[in-house]
Amino acid sequence: MAPERFDAIVVGAGPSGNAAAYTMAKGGLKVLQIERGEYPGAKNVQGAILYAEALEHLIPDFREDAPLERHVIEQRVWMMDDTSHTGFSYRSDDFNEEKPNRYTIIRAQFDRWLSSRVRDAGATLITETTVTELLRDLQGRVIGVLTDRHGGPILADVVVMAEGVNGLVGQRSGLREELKPKTVALAVKEMLFLPQETVESRFNLTGDAGVVIEAMGTITQGMTGTGFLYTNRESLAIGVGAIVSDLAATGIKPYALLDAFKRHPSIAPLIAGAEVKEYAAHLIPEGGFNAMPDLHGEGWLIAGDAAHLVNAVHREGSNLAMTSGRIAGETIVWLKRRREPCDKEHLAEYRKRLEDSFVLKDMRKYRKVPDLLHGNRQLMDLYPRLLSGAAQTWLRVDGVDKRAKESAILRDLRRKRGFGGLIGDAVKLARAWR
Amino acid sequence: MTDKKPNGAEPVKIEEKLYQNRYLVDPGRPHVKVRPHETPSPELLALVNVCPAGCYARDEHGRVEVVPDGCMECGTCRILTAETEDIEWNYPRGGYGVQFKFG
Numbered sequence: 001m002a003p004e005r006f007d008a009i010v011v012g013a014g015p016s017g018n019a020a021a022y023t024m025a026k027g028g029l030k031v032l033q034i035e036r037g038e039y040p041g042a043k044n045v046q047g048a049i050l051y052a053e054a055l056e057h058l059i060p061d062f063r064e065d066a067p068l069e070r071h072v073i074e075q076r077v078w079m080m081d082d083t084s085h086t087g088f089s090y091r092s093d094d095f096n097e098e099k100p101n102r103y104t105i106i107r108a109q110f111d112r113w114l115s116s117r118v119r120d121a122g123a124t125l126i127t128e129t130t131v132t133e134l135l136r137d138l139q140g141r142v143i144g145v146l147t148d149r150h151g152g153p154i155l156a157d158v159v160v161m162a163e164g165v166n167g168l169v170g171q172r173s174g175l176r177e178e179l180k181p182k183t184v185a186l187a188v189k190e191m192l193f194l195p196q197e198t199v200e201s202r203f204n205l206t207g208d209a210g211v212v213i214e215a216m217g218t219i220t221q222g223m224t225g226t227g228f229l230y231t232n233r234e235s236l237a238i239g240v241g242a243i244v245s246d247l248a249a250t251g252i253k254p255y256a257l258l259d260a261f262k263r264h265p266s267i268a269p270l271i272a273g274a275e276v277k278e279y280a281a282h283l284i285p286e287g288g289f290n291a292m293p294d295l296h297g298e299g300w301l302i303a304g305d306a307a308h309l310v311n312a313v314h315r316e317g318s319n320l321a322m323t324s325g326r327i328a329g330e331t332i333v334w335l336k337r338r339r340e341p342c343d344k345e346h347l348a349e350y351r352k353r354l355e356d357s358f359v360l361k362d363m364r365k366y367r368k369v370p371d372l373l374h375g376n377r378q379l380m381d382l383y384p385r386l387l388s389g390a391a392q393t394w395l396r397v398d399g400v401d402k403r404a405k406e407s408a409i410l411r412d413l414r415r416k417r418g419f420g421g422l423i424g425d426a427v428k429l430a431r432a433w434r
Numbered sequence: 435m436t437d438k439k440p441n442g443a444e445p446v447k448i449e450e451k452l453y454q455n456r457y458l459v460d461p462g463r464p465h466v467k468v469r470p471h472e473t474p475s476p477e478l479l480a481l482v483n484v485c486p487a488g489c490y491a492r493d494e495h496g497r498v499e500v501v502p503d504g505c506m507e508c509g510t511c512r513i514l515t516a517e518t519e520d521i522e523w524n525y526p527r528g529g530y531g532v533q534f535k536f537g
Contacts, residue, residue: 038458041505042533107537128529148528166509168525178508178516186510188486190451191536218456234534248480248514255486258448278536279451281486281506283513 006032008332009145009156010123011131011169013040015318016304016325017162018114022058023329033123033146036130041111045189045239045282046318047228049212050105054319057326059117063099067109069232070210071100074203078266079384080217080227085266086387096209104210104230104237106191134159134173134300141343142299148391160298160328162321165283165305175300176293177179177429181248182374183287183308185225187241188254190262192274196234202270203231204273215317217384219261223253224317224373224380227261228291229270236271238262241284243374256282264307286312289367295354296347301328309359312336320359327353368432376425378417386413448488452504459503462528466502466511467522478520481511482509506532 010021013035021033037043049072055062074091095101119125129148135144135153144155161170165184170176192200203211215227225242240254240261247254262271283289285308293306294300303309304321311320331350332342340346354360374381390409400408413422436477447479449483466489468478487504490511498513511524525531 021439036528038529038533041537043531045537047505048537067526092518109536111537130525131530166507166512168523179513181514182515184510186484186486186508237536244484244510244513247484247510248477251480251483253446253483253486253488255448255451255488259446274452276451278454278534280534280537281508281510283508283510 004154006030006156007336008032008158008160009034009154010160011145012162012164012167012267012306013037013115013118013125013127014044014111014162014164014304014321015108015327016306017160018111018118019058019325020117020160020162020289020303020329021125022114023122023326024119024323024332025118025123027319027329027333027336029333031123032156033118033125034129034131034145035125035127038128039108039112040115040125040127041108043069044107044111045187045280046107046222047189047230047239047315048105048107048110048318049230049315049318050103051319052099052101052103054322054326058281058322063112067105067113068208069104069106070205070208071095071102071339072102072212073205073209074211076211076213078213078215078217079387080219080264080266081388082218083265084388084392085217086384086391104212104232106235107230110170111302132168134169134175140298142173142297153318158171158301158332158347160219160325160332161300161302162304162325163306165285167306170293170302170306175297175302176306179283179285180287180291181245182243183285185241185243185284185286186247186254186281187239187284188258188279188281189237189239190258190276190280192236192238192271193234193277194271194274197360199231199234199236199354205231208233215261216380218381219248219264220257220380221248222377222381223247223252224377228315229267233302235277236274238267238271243286244283255279255398264341284312284317285310286370288312288370289360292368294362296350298344299330299342301347301350303328309363311362311366313369314362318364320362323357323359324354326359327359340396366432372428372432376428378421378425383418386416448504452487455504455506455537456533456535457503458530458533460527463527464498464500464502465524465526465531466505468498468500469495469520469522471520475515475518475520477515477518480514481521485511
């Protein structure tokens with residue numbers, strides 16, 4: 001029997017794979033999607049915030065039946081030291097709009113929903129099946145895949161690699177290098193359940209509105225990393241992550257870091273009494289633009305986390321995944337309509353379209369940030385402490401005159417970092433940000 | 435396995451965290467294996483602490499062993515030992531391994 005043949009095979013059923021498969025199925029292509037989990041989402045972990053814009057391009061009416069938790073009306077950014085946090089927060093009733101911009105979601109549920117839409121669009125999904133190898137012809141062109149389930153090869157004109165950050169197939173097939181410990185963060189996360197009223201009263205919420213907290217500082221014990229606490233309808237997602245090479249060097253256990261974060265006096269009252277229903281761990285590609293692999297080749301494209309498409313500064317990933325998956329799908333549909341081959345030369349259109357989109361513009365903008373964070377531990381440890389110290393000096397009313405307080409704050413800054421250091425850090429930050 | 439937390443709070447029990455998770459274990463087919471060794475490399479030794487599921491431990495001879503039943507398939511151990519080749523890491527067979535309910 002001749003092997004079955006598809007226009008395209010998509011490896012993985014996360015945001016990028018689903019976006020690619022959906023776009024191609026809608027475009028009339030014969031699409032096979034292969035997922036190794038028991039169901040789409042079974043292997044996936046995210047905070048998670050869904051950015052509506054990326055999904056609206058695919059499914060404009062997604063709000064009607066997608067499993068959304070809360071729309072985000074308030075963002076808190078906390079610089080934490082051992083006993084305090086210095087915060088910035090933005091809350092606006094403008095975010096209570098007809099079509100909200102950001103939602104908290106529960107990924108395993110969301111991925112299942114999006115996958116059902118992909119199948120409705122006409123793509124074939126097989127789950128519980130691991131792609132083991134890419135098939136190549138004598139010229140080295142990718143022509144299909146082998147799996148651990150189907151005995152024979154499955155052939156396609158093009159393979160979209162959407163296998164996620166821990167993607168083995170692309171790496172073992174030589175499409176991309178193995179990840180480097182300093183370009184990925186390991187994040188651990190728990191799902192904490194509380195009654196809906198408790199979530200709403202603790203975070204000053206009504207209806208479907210939600211709050212997200214992004215945290216950094218001494219919670220990562222000097223390592224480069226961040227923490228988060230997001231409100232779902234009747235649960236909180238809490239997590240913390242740090243760069244893998246930092247974790248390996250310090251020997252700090254990731255779950256000890258999470259438990260310390262949960263005990264922090266600014267966090268503990270928010271999560272008190274919650275029931276833990278899941279503990280998850282996942283890598284986050286944090287290396288930025290310079291850590292990206294080639295995005296296309298002879299018969300293949302790569303999208304989402306597998307392509308290292310994460311904007312570490314803005315904590316965006318799933319939108320880059322969905323957008324890159326969609327653009328991968330659109331490129332393939334476009335080539336098919338023009339009866340062009342999916343070879344390296346023609347698939348370069350994918351890269352070009354990504355360059356024209358926010359995806360590679362943002363990746364490029366922040367290309368210097370990963371190195372900045374790496375070589376400058378003061379950003380994670382010293383500055384949160386300095387901020388907290390300054391705030392306390394400023395706020396305590398203790399008979400010390402205000403000019404003396406200002407001098408004390410400046411003296412502290414100069415002693416602990418030096419004005420040269422402060423200016424140098426500001427210049428470095430400005431350069432990386434440009 | 436327990437661990438003293440830096441700030442002096444109660445020890446962290448990883449088993450209690452993993453207890454809530456759903457796994458389909460493929461009996462007799464561990465998807466992570468440690469290559470036989472006498473003395474573990476620093477990279478291999480680091481896995482005892484860095485693995486978020488606490489799958490790695492030292493045996494009575496100081497060698498590092500792995501029991502990947504609680505593995506969440508993050509890939510951290512594979513990346514850390516990519517150059518030393520201390521472990522062999524594959525995905526579990528399709529359908530097996532961790533199945534996140536929430537993710």
